[in-house]
Amino acid sequence: MNTISTNVKRTGLATALGLPLILAGCGGDSSFSPAEVETTNDVGVIATVADDFGSGAVELIGIEESDMTASGSYFAGTSDIAVNGYGQHYYLLRKFNADRVLKVDVENPAREVWDASALAEDASGSANPYQVVFVNDTKAYLLRYDQNIAWIVDPSATQASGFFTGDTLDLSAYQPSDTNGAVGMSAGAIVDDKLFITLQRLNSSFAPTNDSYVAVFDTETDTEIETNADADDNLKGIPLTGRNPGGIQYLEATGLIVQNIGSYSAPFEGTGLDIIDPANFTLSSMIADADIDTQISDAVILNATKGYILNYAGVGSISLQTFDPSQDPVSLTTVGSFAGADFRDIELGPDGRLWLADARVGNPGVQVIDTSDDSVSDFIQTTLLPNDITFAEIDISF
Secondary structure (H helix, E strand, O other): OHHHHHHHHHOHHHHHOOOOOOOOOOOOOOOOOHHHOOOEEEEEEEEEEOOOOOOEEEEEEEOOOOOOOEEEEEEEEOOOEEEEEEOOEEEEEEOOOOOEEEEEEOOOOOOEEEEEEOOOOOOOOOOOEEEEEEOOOOOEEEEEOOOOEEEEEOOOOOOHHHOEEEEEEEOHHHOOOOOOOOOOEEEEEEEOOEEEEEEOOOOOOOOOOOOOEEEEEEOOOOOEOOOOOOOOOOOOOEEOOOOOEEEEEEEOOOEEEEEEOOOOOOOOOOOEEEEEOOOOOOEEEEEOHHHOOOEEEEEEEEEOOEEEEEEEEEOOEEEEEEEOOOOOOOOOEEOOOOOOEOEEEEEEOOOOOEEEEEOOOOOOEEEEEEOOOOEEEEEEEOOOEEEEEEEEEEEOOO
16 A cells, blocks of 8 residues: 555645545455546635735645635745646736746645746846746646737746747737837637637726727647737737736636726726637627726636626725626616625636635735625635636646
8 A cells, every 4th residue: 555655645735635535446446546536625725815915925725625725925026927727736916026936735735846937137127927828737827917929838847948839929910109118918718729818908198998808729739820800900819808918718608707907997998798709700898988987907707607706996996796797787786784895806616606805904814705605604714815717726636
């Protein structure tokens, strides 16, 4: 039974996080082999920040039905961070003027696998890495908000030098004339061998005065696709109805849903949820700017009849609301008592529950919400304020 004892050692983090180890099938059966039992446990990865934004760190949560706790904090440093999970690893993005990507194995959470630069040695300014968009184990795209070039990267690299492949996607055609920055690539999603990248195209005052776009690339050839979405422009991508996109997700029955932030202050013009058909690139609306007088700062759509948004009315005045996307116009309903406070992120967990980053000073943590009735099934306190949520998994097969 040496195979099992070795596996128990390598799942030390799972035990520390309270994840169950399933040792079924062991007993004294001489025919037992490691391939007979395969299971994984999911882990919530939370980027947290201090209330004065002076520092940040990562905390981990082993996912169970109740009584979950956070461990950490790991990788204390700058507060401008994001996290992207993929398999047993997560990628810690240190953003504006930090320009680093750290690969971390959740089984060894206190030490990075490697720490790579997101900025070429001869480049100026900041890369400001925003998201790693994964094609598969060996190919992904690094979206760099303050550069016009996205990097093609190898997430399976065992050393920092192998992360950037040297290949790129050029988005400079989308840079508007009234900005001294870049195109503002903010989020990405992959559907049917196509990469969709949201481009904010803000002006030099960070206002959404220009049409925002979604650029589309073939993930096999890495060439841009002419969508013919607008016959009157000279760009290949899809011009959005809303402006200043902050996120994009794919729902098979609906299409690609683009969450548009709009302007950063009242009257919040340009917010809303756009829908893109990934096959023919046509555009429609799920929530129009006219249907909401505040700002959509995040969105999670579960299915054709249920979705959630974070409704931003001002600093520290954000509400979690649910709605039925099939209704036109939609009717927004506040979930429980989650109104008028500091809520920073919502994500659908691998457990099918909604994870809400509750950044209220004094008792920060993650609210885990049962989407069947919008009741709170758990609350996990964090040391710092939760700001960004992703998920990874521990393979405890033996």
